Amino acid sequence: MSFADNLAGIQQRIRAACGRARRDAQSVLLLAVSKSCPAEAIGEAVQSGQIFFGENKVQEAKAKIPLCPGRARWHFIGHLQSNKVRDAAGLFEMIQGVDSLNLAREISKRCEQAAKQMPVLLEVNVAGESSKFGYKPETLLAELKELNSLPYFTVHGLMTVPPYVMDPEKARPYFRRLRELKSQCEEILGAPLPQLSMGMSGDFEIAIEEGATIVRIGTALFGPRRPRANVTSLQHEP
Numbered sequence: 001m002s003f004a005d006n007l008a009g010i011q012q013r014i015r016a017a018c019g020r021a022r023r024d025a026q027s028v029l030l031l032a033v034s035k036s037c038p039a040e041a042i043g044e045a046v047q048s049g050q051i052f053f054g055e056n057k058v059q060e061a062k063a064k065i066p067l068c069p070g071r072a073r074w075h076f077i078g079h080l081q082s083n084k085v086r087d088a089a090g091l092f093e094m095i096q097g098v099d100s101l102n103l104a105r106e107i108s109k110r111c112e113q114a115a116k117q118m119p120v121l122l123e124v125n126v127a128g129e130s131s132k133f134g135y136k137p138e139t140l141l142a143e144l145k146e147l148n149s150l151p152y153f154t155v156h157g158l159m160t161v162p163p164y165v166m167d168p169e170k171a172r173p174y175f176r177r178l179r180e181l182k183s184q185c186e187e188i189l190g191a192p193l194p195q196l197s198m199g200m201s202g203d204f205e206i207a208i209e210e211g212a213t214i215v216r217i218g219t220a221l222f223g224p225r226r227p228r229a230n231v232t233s234l235q236h237e238p
Contacts, residue, residue: 029215105150122157124181137181
């Protein structure tokens with residue numbers, strides 16, 4: 001199936017999930033996870049109406065983004081190393097996955113140098129998996145006010161990657177926990193946090209039912225992952 005066909009199917013499933021949750025489908029942003037996809041695939045996606053994309057490798061994005069249509073908009077969704085923050089600040093309009101105060105300070109410093117305010121999502125390891133990055137919930141709550149006070153760094157919400165499960169329904173408790181944690185954060189800050197980034201190709205409908213405002217979809221849109229592209233050899237798409 002073409003990207004356009006896959007996109008139409010995902011959009012219909014988003015509308016259905018929102019209907020079950022009595023939510024407006026416009027309240028959910030579909031972020032197409034484009035890691036390892038070449039620039040021509042991004043061009044096809046943009047022509048099909050998809051605008052928002054997520055990348056998880058700064059170096060790949062640095063080579064690829066200039067070759068992609070200018071209408072495309074980019075979020076960083078991987079684990080960000082401090083030595084990549086300067087490039088990330090210039091490439092992305094949101095950084096998802098901030099998981100330490102030191103990283104947050106570096107983002108704020110680099111964004112000040114670039115005179116750019118950076119919206120961020122704080123990553124939470126809700127299941128406590130040793131193989132995954134992310135704040136422990138208690139550490140996040142303890143550091144939240146300091147994170148929120150950093151200049152050029154604006155906390156917009158939370159994100160998580162739950163444990164892999166065959167049955168999407170088993171991911172529901174992790175999504176619910178993140179939603180509850182967002183409410184705790186809002187109480188501490190005395191202000192709303194508008195974004196919950198959670199849910200991927202296998203479980204995004206459950207995530208939407210539990211309050212996701214951003215779903216990160218890769219395989220269900222682009223198909224099985226291909227070997228990482230040599231993006232520097234690709235031609236620019238209009």
